[in-house]
Amino acid sequence: MHYVGKELNEECAVFGIWGHEKAAKLAYYGLHSMQHRGQEGAGIASTDGKALYDHKGLGLVNDVFDNETLDALDKGFAAIGHVRYSTQGGNIYANVQPLVFRSQKDSLSVAHNGNLVNAHKLKGELEERGSIFQTTSDTEVIAHLIKRDYADNFLESVKHALSIIKGAYALTMLTEHQMIAALDPHGLRPLSLGKLGDAWVVASETCAFDLIGAKYVRDVKPGEIIVIDNEGLHSDFFTTRTEPAICSMEYIYFSRPDSNIQGINVHAARKNLGRMLAQEAPVEADVVTGVPDSSISAAIGYAEATGIPYELGMIKNRYVGRTFIQPSQELREQGVKMKLSAVRAIVEGKRVVMVDDSIVRGTTSRRIVGMLRDAGATEVHVRISSPPITHPCFYGIDTSTSSELIASTHSVEDIREMIGADSLVYLSVEGMQKAIGRDPAMKNCGQCMACFTGKYPTEIYPDTVLPHEKELLV
Numbered sequence: 001m002h003y004v005g006k007e008l009n010e011e012c013a014v015f016g017i018w019g020h021e022k023a024a025k026l027a028y029y030g031l032h033s034m035q036h037r038g039q040e041g042a043g044i045a046s047t048d049g050k051a052l053y054d055h056k057g058l059g060l061v062n063d064v065f066d067n068e069t070l071d072a073l074d075k076g077f078a079a080i081g082h083v084r085y086s087t088q089g090g091n092i093y094a095n096v097q098p099l100v101f102r103s104q105k106d107s108l109s110v111a112h113n114g115n116l117v118n119a120h121k122l123k124g125e126l127e128e129r130g131s132i133f134q135t136t137s138d139t140e141v142i143a144h145l146i147k148r149d150y151a152d153n154f155l156e157s158v159k160h161a162l163s164i165i166k167g168a169y170a171l172t173m174l175t176e177h178q179m180i181a182a183l184d185p186h187g188l189r190p191l192s193l194g195k196l197g198d199a200w201v202v203a204s205e206t207c208a209f210d211l212i213g214a215k216y217v218r219d220v221k222p223g224e225i226i227v228i229d230n231e232g233l234h235s236d237f238f239t240t241r242t243e244p245a246i247c248s249m250e251y252i253y254f255s256r257p258d259s260n261i262q263g264i265n266v267h268a269a270r271k272n273l274g275r276m277l278a279q280e281a282p283v284e285a286d287v288v289t290g291v292p293d294s295s296i297s298a299a300i301g302y303a304e305a306t307g308i309p310y311e312l313g314m315i316k317n318r319y320v321g322r323t324f325i326q327p328s329q330e331l332r333e334q335g336v337k338m339k340l341s342a343v344r345a346i347v348e349g350k351r352v353v354m355v356d357d358s359i360v361r362g363t364t365s366r367r368i369v370g371m372l373r374d375a376g377a378t379e380v381h382v383r384i385s386s387p388p389i390t391h392p393c394f395y396g397i398d399t400s401t402s403s404e405l406i407a408s409t410h411s412v413e414d415i416r417e418m419i420g421a422d423s424l425v426y427l428s429v430e431g432m433q434k435a436i437g438r439d440p441a442m443k444n445c446g447q448c449m450a451c452f453t454g455k456y457p458t459e460i461y462p463d464t465v466l467p468h469e470k471e472l473l474v
């Protein structure tokens, strides 16, 4: 599944399960439920306590695995998995995770969601000391840091590595003897812990638990390292310097509506964003419609709060294949036409409020407004359920460089004119925080809002590499 016509892309999802004889098959289902977070590659590593086994490949989870490959992985009792979104510069097989590092003594497998801001610097330092890298992925940097001191004390070595790396990381790791889950000190990406009978499960989104019948236990905390082995679960912290700053975009756009992030249901948060938008930017209109799929919840909230009926003014063609999931601008624009249609019977002769969750480059919005007008809408009022995106994301979301972000170089009125809308209003930063409903006592309500404000929760190094630039470094 790929959200239709969108210009923002998530980087990945991770999964892990310990203590189940069908661990690899359950990992497959878990990854399948999180396919929206990455469609370019998938992999699973499993263990029987004697060795690590892995299988990975380019494509959707369904393309990569079949019964035979899963049977070969299901030799043991634990597995971790990963789905990956790759950006410009081509999709490289070597970067598909989990990465597996084998040695005579022990093996290590790592799956990572997020992006490190000091990976380039650390990689340079490691190379100077003789490390040779096979991928352009940050994950390999993490593994090299861990492996350097592996002989002495594995857990201390992991903790040490985690205290050196900076940026966003939700990690699952597997050895023959342990599964580890860890989250960066800001908890930039979601990571939840669940149970399936006696087995422990970790996943980027709770929708993975629902699919396999696991029960949600709690969210992994910023700075926490959870070790699961045959003795049970042990929690520790690799730093005391934590400051929650979960990605706001997880609520606004990325996560599945049926997932809960730290106690807040994503669909409910989006509906509240729509309600808040209605309070901040009401307009006289006949119908409200949302851009499928991610903006429908916000559109319903907007309609409820204004009393204007919500209608299915746009539908997506569910059977467009992966052929159209292309990162180039030209194909992306073509893809919108293939994937979305305005419903003439709904919008003809009507004043339409079109609710969307974000505008990145503006090209998608322009096409959607045009589509609604072509279908007979007399007015198109665009309402965005997040603030203008003015800064790039260094934490794993492909939001392009500042110059490509329309709101970083144009006023709201300029953007309105460029997309051809009768009116355009974005939600305020304060309105967004209030609507999502996290703890107001925390700094920024415990949210990262850097792409709206330019205030990054971590240091940004001069040589920080944007996620989509990484593969150009091969």
Ligand code: SF4
Pocket: 188, 246, 247, 248, 249, 250, 392, 393, 394, 395, 396, 397, 448, 449, 450, 451, 452
């Ligand atoms: S910069 Fe924006 S997209 Fe990136 S982690 Fe922060 S809120 Fe999310």
